[in-house]
Amino acid sequence: MTTSNTLPLISAAAVQDTPRATAEPRWVKWTLVGIALTFLTLFLILPLAVVLYGAFEAGMQVWWQAVTEPDALAAIRLTLFVLLIVVPLNAVFGVAIAWAIAKFEFRGKTILISIIDMPFAISPVVVGLIFVILLGSQGWFGPFLAEHDVRIIFAVPGIVIVILFGTLPFVARELIPLMQQQGKEEEEASLTLGASGWKTFWYVTLPNIKWGLIYGVVLCNARAMGEFGAVAIVSGRIRGETNTMPLHIEVLYNEYMFTAAFAVSSLLTGLALVTIVLKSWIEWKDERKQTSSTAR
């Protein structure tokens, strides 16, 4: 308790003293704050408000009808289904890749690091085309797949594959610098204390990368929900079957059903907001847990 009492006093004094010596003039501060706020308002808050306004403009009932209409429900279900497969898989891939890169030395490591970024560099449309060429009925593996009665392109597996590809870097990118910076001393300590590799991962590595992992998963989740270009190519856009939420919104938009399009958009936006709030809540809870055990 003593530390938590004295520390704020010290820092309060320090805060009062430092600005005079090191701070920029006031107008610099307010200009920067002004630029940041204007930018955020124009490019984040305004669009968000427009989406919500458009969605609820015609009233709650219209909104409800738009999101519970069978095709919309199918799109929501498909999007959530894809998320359930893609996000856990990419979390596992991401951890495995980051682990390999951060904790081992091997040939071709730098090449591997650049390859991980490829999904970011390639246009999603091209990604879609690549998989059509590979797995489509006219593609390289097309005849083989047809023979075994497996449909990937213009079906759900195709959607899963392109989204998996497109969101692959998020978790790995988040974890590689984190794990490199943490080094392997804690893991080594765990091993010398008699823990097996699995226990070391579970008790030492995972808690250390928890926040990076959650953050990566949140980003991966957001991107997976919104992925459009690649999905548009491989899904075949069969209404009620292979339309994800973004595709469904586009269909509605093209059919001049703006209110419905905004309604589904608001749902997608809502899902994104929920993920972010969830992340903040977990962070806040963990911080509280740490500080409460501190103040004894």
Place this chain on the structure above:
Amino acid sequence: MSIHIEGVNKRFGDFVAVDNVNLAIKTGELTALLGPSGSGKTTLLRIIAGLEHADSGVVRFNSEDITGQHVSERGVGFVFQHYALFKHMTVFENVAYGLTVKPKKLRPSKAEIAKKVHKLLELVQLDWTADRYPSQLSGGQRQRIALARALAVEPKVLLLDEPFGALDAKVRAELRRWLRRLHDEIHVTSVFVTHDQEEALEVADRIVVMNKGRIEQDGTPEQVYDNPANPFVYEFLGNVNLFHARVKASGETKFTSASDDSAQQGDEQDGLAYVRAHEIEVLTSAEPDALPVTLDLITMVGPTARLEVLNQQDGKLVHIELPKEQFKALNLKSGDAAWIKPKYSQVFLGEGI
């Protein structure tokens, strides 16, 4: 538990980290692996722990060959330079870790674990920190917790990699004395790595001096300090000056300068004499065998006067240390002429000439 290292080699690419090392460490001894960075001391320690695999050679605990054994099965306690405490666990959980990860059959009950952890925390005098997180402790406290954690599994050998390297001077001095006392209490075979000769001399029962992956000398602190086996050990253990010398068969030594080209007489041999900074006498008047010098730089470091003087024969700098009072009595200042006389030296024949 004794440790036997037989013909161990380790390379990292082209770099030879450990070069055919043979070493036996007796049960209950506290041994220091001393050497400059890159001398292979840490690699050797990690090979003993099993954190690194030797390219060739054998490591035995007592007579048991453990070369192929996984680190988690070796039963070693390892203390890292940067503590490597588990950040997300409390001090209690850290110390208990080695016990809680044991397979169910071997794991003590919760009450037993708690009892043992508190006993260990008392041993390192940090019982009151049990519920804190490592980030709330000072460096010295963290390292003591790391030691308690390593001891919790009752290791056969305790290995410490530069355990005090990250601490400030005062805490370091305190902690190494404390480690010495702790070792006298628990008597577990211990090996610690350090590049600090003072630390090795103060703490260890035995010092193994390493350089370029090889062992240069292996002996008690006194042996290593008083009778360095070679110029490297001499230079590494303390501030040392080099003089050219000629040695007669009778053992009589004469200091000469490098430019002295006068022919060697019959039974004389050229060599380098190593003289420690505090083993040089400063005189204000000429004496037989004294070398004329000019005082250059005078620094007072606490109770010690450190002098840099120019050897007038060859213009080389000579470092001298003597008690401040003694220096004051000489009444010398920078630029004055003086004479110096090595009180004790060791000559290595033919070295570097």
